[in-house]
Amino acid sequence: GQQVMQIPQYQHVQEGEDFTTYCNSSTTLSNIQWYKQRPGGHPVFLIQLVKSGEVKKQKRLTFQFGEAKKNSSLHITATQTTDVGTYFCAGNDINQAGTALIFGKGTTLSVSS
Amino acid sequence: DTGVSQDPRHKITKRGQNVTFRCDPISEHNRLYWYRQTLGQGPEFLTYFQNEAQLEKSRLLSDRFSAERPKGSFSTLEIQRTEQGDSAMYLCASSPPVGSGGAYNEQFFGPGTRLTVL
Numbered sequence: 358g359q360q361v362m363q364i365p366q367y368q369h370v371q372e373g374e375d376f377t378t379y380c381n382s383s384t385t386l387s388n389i390q391w392y393k394q395r396p397g398g399h400p401v402f403l404i405q406l407v408k409s410g411e412v413k414k415q416k417r418l419t420f421q422f423g424e425a426k427k428n429s430s431l432h433i434t435a436t437q438t439t440d441v442g443t444y445f446c447a448g449n450d451i452n453q454a455g456t457a458l459i460f461g462k463g464t465t466l467s468v469s470s
Numbered sequence: 471d472t473g474v475s476q477d478p479r480h481k482i483t484k485r486g487q488n489v490t491f492r493c494d495p496i497s498e499h500n501r502l503y504w505y506r507q508t509l510g511q512g513p514e515f516l517t518y519f520q521n522e523a524q525l526e527k528s529r530l531l532s533d534r535f536s537a538e539r540p541k542g543s544f545s546t547l548e549i550q551r552t553e554q555g556d557s558a559m560y561l562c563a564s565s566p567p568v569g570s571g572g573a574y575n576e577q578f579f580g581p582g583t584r585l586t587v588l
Contacts, residue, residue, distance in 0.1 A: 361512075388575065399561060399581050400513060405573035445512045449575065455526045456501070456565075456575055460512030 359384045359450045363461035370468055376433040378464035380446035387451040389422055389429045390458065395442040403431075403444075426451070436468050474580035476562050482586045483552055490548045491583045495564030502545050503577060504537055505561040513561055513579075519545060552587045559584050 360383040370376050380389065388407045392400035404413055406422035406429065413420045419432045429446055443463040449456065475494045483489050495502050500521050505513035516535070518526040521542040534552075539545040549556055563577035 390573070390575065390577075392579075399579040400563075400577075402573070402576045402578065405576060407574075447512070456503075456518055457515040457526050457528070458503075458513075458575065458577065459515065462510065462512050 359453070359459050361446060361448060361459050361461040363444075363446060363464050365464055366462065367465050368467070370436050370466070372438060372468050372470045373435050376436050376440070376466055378431050378444050378446075378466075380429040380431075380461055382427045382448055382450075382459075384427070385451045386426050386448035389426075389446055389448045391420060391429075391431055392445045392447060392460075393442050394445065394463070398442075400445060433466075436466070438468050438470055441466060441468050474562055474564055474578055476560075476580040476583050478583055479581060480584045480586075482588065484588050485552060485554060487552055488548065488550045489552060489585065490546055491560055491562075491585075493545045493547070493562030493564075493580060495543070495545070495562070496566075496578055497543075498566060498570075499564035499578070500542065500567050501565040502539060503563040503565075504545070504547050505563065507559045507561055507582070508557075516547075549585075552585075554587045557585055557587045 390405045391403040394400045410424045411422040417434045421430045443465045445463045447458040447460040477492045502519040504516040507513045517537045519539040534550045537547045559582045561582045563579045
């Protein structure tokens with residue numbers, strides 16, 4: 358079945374440093390979504406990418422969807438302590454009808470000031 | 471609009487007992503999802519409803535699990551004869567109707583029900 362892998366599993370940075378997490382799917386995706394889960398919280402939607410090669414920015418966050426629609430990345434510029442949490446990518450298999458999202462295991466970001 | 475709510479927030483039960491969880495989605499959302507999340511893992515899809523119809527079920531959903539959404543509003547997830555391996559956070563999420571604006575499959579998650587099976 359479809360698998361979504363994320364690396365790294367954990368990342369610790371000093372406040373102000375940049376951070377990137379990578380997401381790779383075993384199958385082609387119709388879209389990729391990114392969610393953030395704060396410690397003790399629930400996943401919160403950040404963004405959805407649909408087009409091959411698409412790049413979207415939200416303030417300090419930059420999201421990319423690969424040309425082959427099998428990988429994605431999230432880059433945070435100049436991290437802040439408020440960026441702490443686990444970042445999940447999730448996608449829909451392009452070959453599967455339906456809306457079931459397959460989530461990666463997430464990248465947990467910690468930031469020290 | 472208070473978002474997706476789930477009840478109870480925590481449930482401790484003994485192995486072999488039945489448990490039922492409730493999810494109230496955002497009022498205008500006709501799509502509803504159940505996920506299970508264990509420590510260090512991403513949410514794992516269980517089942518999907520559009521209005522009252524259960525349109526998708528994960529192969530991971532054993533016969534001991536059943537979900538309903540009788541009137542297309544709230545949903546319940548029942549686990550029969552609980553096992554220790556069922557211990558997890560059970561998350562409910564909802565989405566607005568397709569074409570109503572926003573990302574196609576954006577999901578709004580509730581706070582979850584944490585199940586502990588002793």
